[in-house]
Amino acid sequence: MKIIDKYILKRYLGTFSVMLLMFIPIGIVIDVSEKINKMLANKVPLTAILKYYYDFTIYFANLLFPIFLFLSVIWFTSKLANNTEIIAILSSGISFSRFLRPYIIGATLVSLFSLVMGFFLVPKASQGFNDFRYNYLSSNPTVRENQDVYRQISKDEFIYVSNFNYESKIAFNFTYEKFKGDQLEYKINASRIKWNPADSTYTLFNYSKRTIGKLDDVIERRDQKKVDMDFDLEDLTPVVYVAETMTLGELNRFIEKEKQRGSPNINTYLVVKYKKYSIPVSAFILTIIAVSVSSMKRRGGMGVNLALGIAIAFTFIFFDKIFATLAEKSSIPPLVAVWFSNFVFGILAVYLLRNAKR
Numbered sequence: 253m254k255i256i257d258k259y260i261l262k263r264y265l266g267t268f269s270v271m272l273l274m275f276i277p278i279g280i281v282i283d284v285s286e287k288i289n290k291m292l293a294n295k296v297p298l299t300a301i302l303k304y305y306y307d308f309t310i311y312f313a314n315l316l317f318p319i320f321l322f323l324s325v326i327w328f329t330s331k332l333a334n335n336t337e338i339i340a341i342l343s344s345g346i347s348f349s350r351f352l353r354p355y356i357i358g359a360t361l362v363s364l365f366s367l368v369m370g371f372f373l374v375p376k377a378s379q380g381f382n383d384f385r386y387n388y389l390s391s392n393p394t395v396r397e398n399q400d401v402y403r404q405i406s407k408d409e410f411i412y413v414s415n416f417n418y419e420s421k422i423a424f425n426f427t428y429e430k431f432k433g434d435q436l437e438y439k440i441n442a443s444r445i446k447w448n449p450a451d452s453t454y455t456l457f458n459y460s461k462r463t464i465g466k467l468d469d470v471i472e473r474r475d476q477k478k479v480d481m482d483f484d485l486e487d488l489t490p491v492v493y494v495a496e497t498m499t500l501g502e503l504n505r506f507i508e509k510e511k512q513r514g515s516p517n518i519n520t521y522l523v524v525k526y527k528k529y530s531i532p533v534s535a536f537i538l539t540i541i542a543v544s545v546s547s548m549k550r551r552g553g554m555g556v557n558l559a560l561g562i563a564i565a566f567t568f569i570f571f572d573k574i575f576a577t578l579a580e581k582s583s584i585p586p587l588v589a590v591w592f593s594n595f596v597f598g599i600l601a602v603y604l605l606r607n608a609k610r
Contacts, residue, residue: 254342256354258355259358260351260358261358263356264325264354264369265362265467270321270324271321275316275320276309279308279312280308283305287294290388290389296388300384304359304433306377306380307377307380308377310373310374311374311377314369317531317535318538318564319569321535321539322538322539322561322564323562325539325543325556326545326557327445327558328541328544329546330557330558333547333548334556337353337470343395351547352605355437355543356451359536359539360536362532362535363532365529366532367528370528370532371500373495373529375497375498379493382493399579401423402516403514403515406512406546407428407481407512408432409428410429410550411428412425413425418445420446421447421449422445422447426441426443426445428481435464435503437464438463440459440460441460442456442460443460443601453475453479454478454479454480455478455515456476456478456479459472460472462581469532484530494506495520495525500528503524503525505519507521507525517523519580522579523579523590526587533594534593534597537597538565538568538597538601539602540601541597541601541604542561543608544604544607545604552610564597568597571592571596575590
């Protein structure tokens, strides 16, 4: 690695680190100012608050790291351009592609670090961050699906409840259907079902079971009956942010299980999975755009480059959030929605890079 590579790479990583260290405390201060009244009113323990802001730091840094990286590259590359350092580098015979090499090395290092964080560190931080918000700060902590819960718990078993209370472990208007091939074998109904943690069984109230026969059906009725059933309440009603709290391996297994169960939230889980890969890739795209935009010395100085960079950054965030939401709420494939921003801005990066080389 030549001196010029070390010089630019040092500025790349150094400015990015300073940007993180500068904006994360600002984010914490803003968050504290918004939540301090609720924390005091709910008498949140100091240890819980400190743990929350540790998790907040990791969560916030991972969420906005592409934007921090983009702005830091705009900043220090504009300074190089204003000091005519880039003109001197290119005038010495170094091509623009060769000048770009240390930026790509820096983006690779940052992306690998982000990938490791997204796979292993961010899930734990996300769980602590979301648990704190819903346990201490939310006035309406609806963190689980509790209305019209329908699940396919195996290849030929289906259950349905109209309403579920996770705290009391009670569900209402319970239905269980067991199929054999495409034929219904038997069906169980109950007005209420309650989980018994002592022996891991369920008590069904106003129990009725209809077994389908070839010539006649057999009906069994009881006021209540204790039964063993092969499903778990935590699996049937996961918290709404469950996918964010899992490592990659756990998430893959969870998604496969939810696909078999016919979960209506499968797109939400897939969006989280694909974002683990798309966010690191965006570092390369935004780095190329930032260098292309800020490598030319402009009338107006760094201010023009920063203004243009901020406009591009907010446009990127807008596309990213809009299409992620559309994937969760509509029929747009999650893979397309998550990668759409990278695809559009990748084309923009190629166009700007070609212009910058001229």
